[in-house]
Amino acid sequence: MASSRREFIKASAVGVAAAATGLPLASLADGKEARQGRPLNILILGGTGFIGPHMVREALRRGHSVTLFNRGRSNNTLFPDLETIKGDRDNGLDGLKDRKWDAVIDNSGYVPRHVEDSARLLAPNVSRYVFISTVSVYADFSTPNHEDSPLATLVDETVEEVTGETYGALKALCEQRAAGEIDADKLAVLRPTYICGPGDHTDRFSYWPVRTRKGGEMLWPGSPDDNVQIIDVRDLANFTVDCVDREIRGTYNMVNANAYSMGELLEDCRAVTAASVDPVWIDADFLASKGLAGGRDFPIWHGADGFAKFSADRAVRAGMHNRPERETARDLLTWWDTLPAERTASTRAGLSPDKEAEVLAAWKALGN
Numbered sequence: 001m002a003s004s005r006r007e008f009i010k011a012s013a014v015g016v017a018a019a020a021t022g023l024p025l026a027s028l029a030d031g032k033e034a035r036q037g038r039p040l041n042i043l044i045l046g047g048t049g050f051i052g053p054h055m056v057r058e059a060l061r062r063g064h065s066v067t068l069f070n071r072g073r074s075n076n077t078l079f080p081d082l083e084t085i086k087g088d089r090d091n092g093l094d095g096l097k098d099r100k101w102d103a104v105i106d107n108s109g110y111v112p113r114h115v116e117d118s119a120r121l122l123a124p125n126v127s128r129y130v131f132i133s134t135v136s137v138y139a140d141f142s143t144p145n146h147e148d149s150p151l152a153t154l155v156d157e158t159v160e161e162v163t164g165e166t167y168g169a170l171k172a173l174c175e176q177r178a179a180g181e182i183d184a185d186k187l188a189v190l191r192p193t194y195i196c197g198p199g200d201h202t203d204r205f206s207y208w209p210v211r212t213r214k215g216g217e218m219l220w221p222g223s224p225d226d227n228v229q230i231i232d233v234r235d236l237a238n239f240t241v242d243c244v245d246r247e248i249r250g251t252y253n254m255v256n257a258n259a260y261s262m263g264e265l266l267e268d269c270r271a272v273t274a275a276s277v278d279p280v281w282i283d284a285d286f287l288a289s290k291g292l293a294g295g296r297d298f299p300i301w302h303g304a305d306g307f308a309k310f311s312a313d314r315a316v317r318a319g320m321h322n323r324p325e326r327e328t329a330r331d332l333l334t335w336w337d338t339l340p341a342e343r344t345a346s347t348r349a350g351l352s353p354d355k356e357a358e359v360l361a362a363w364k365a366l367g368n
């Protein structure tokens with residue numbers, strides 16, 4: 001099941017280098033009421049990629065102060081009013097020395113040494129630490145995973161190159177290094193699955209509503225009953241700031257708690273686009289015979305495997321809320337329509353129109 005992890009990170013890695021633009025401001029109606037407690041000083045390691053800006057805005061909305069730490073390469077004009085400490089997680093942490101914060105949100109940790117260095121430096125000077133990990137940390141995706149399932153490991157733990165093969169195990173090591181430096185009563189580790197919503201530069205979820213909107217005959221992989229699991233970036237941001245506000249500690253899968261299927265995704269895409277689409281469901285074996293795979297060619301779809309069945313129970317008990325996927329699809333399209341035409345000319349994930357037509361023709365040639 002390494003392929004699940006490989007396809008998941010491949011698109012994430014594309015996103016690491018890409019810019020997120022045009023994020024809508026969080027509104028009061030979008031989350032809960034602004035918090036009543038003491039305003040906190042929060043340091044966000046990252047903060048200007050995809051998920052970071054949603055966390056920044058949610059923290060500000062609740063009345064907290066935010067400091068950013070990054071290299072200044074990505075979207076560096078996004079938050080002109082916030083203090084930004086320029087530095088590199090790779091041996092460039094000087095700007096963090098001798099500073100105190102109430103909490104740290106670490107969403108740019110991919111390399112264990114980087115996570116260990118920053119956690120060690122910050123541990124004496126912070127009282128809460130949230131590390132953003134991933135569901136790719138698990139060892140086996142053939143079955144559903146809960147937070148105590150076995151984790152992926154590296155044969156050589158000195159490896160630092162982040163690839164489709166190493167991403168999950170590196171993130172598992174990052175979790176362990178954070179836990180080695182931060183007391184358990186201060187640490188929360190969040191493991192999101194596909195993070196979707198406005199600002200998602202990977203186009204993995206976007207492919208489906210964007211393609212549906214074009215209408216006509218449309219290839220859908222596998223079965224309408226196949227499970228699919230995402231988390232809306234705003235729900236992740238809410239729970240992340242909850243971890244800070246409510247001192248939530250421990251490890252949590254960050255996945256939608258409601259059961260959701262490819263068939264329901266189709267219905268949601270139809271509902272938010274009002275498009276007339278004629279779905280053609282093609283079975284997984286035929287697609288595999290054409291060299292097509294879930295996760296890569298059909299983003300977020302993993303057939304019947306456990307990548308769409310992570311347990312959300314622990315997070316739900318801790319207060320995580322999920323909005324309906326239809327809302328994610330609707331808001332994604334609204335954001336998509338604000339992007340420049342050259343950006344939206346094609347999606348960064350999913351089948352090209354030519355490939356889709358070719359596979360549909362081959363399927364129909366068999367009398368289907």
Ligand SMILES: NC(=O)c1ccc[n+]([C@@H]2O[C@H](COP(=O)([O-])OP(=O)(O)OC[C@H]3O[C@@H](n4cnc5c(N)ncnc54)[C@H](OP(=O)(O)O)[C@@H]3O)[C@@H](O)[C@H]2O)c1
Nearest residue numbers: 046047048049050051052070071072073074088089108195
């Ligand atoms: N996208 C998904 O579906 C998904 C799913 C599961 C988990 N995750 C996790 O979510 C996090 C990624 O979130 P994202 O998409 O918002 O991140 P991102 O797009 O990779 O953004 C990274 C942020 O970190 C900063 N940064 C990157 N490298 C740095 C370095 N060496 N030193 C200092 N700052 C650095 C970037 O700013 P500069 O470039 O200016 O330095 C930027 O602010 C990762 O922890 C990933 O494992 C993502």
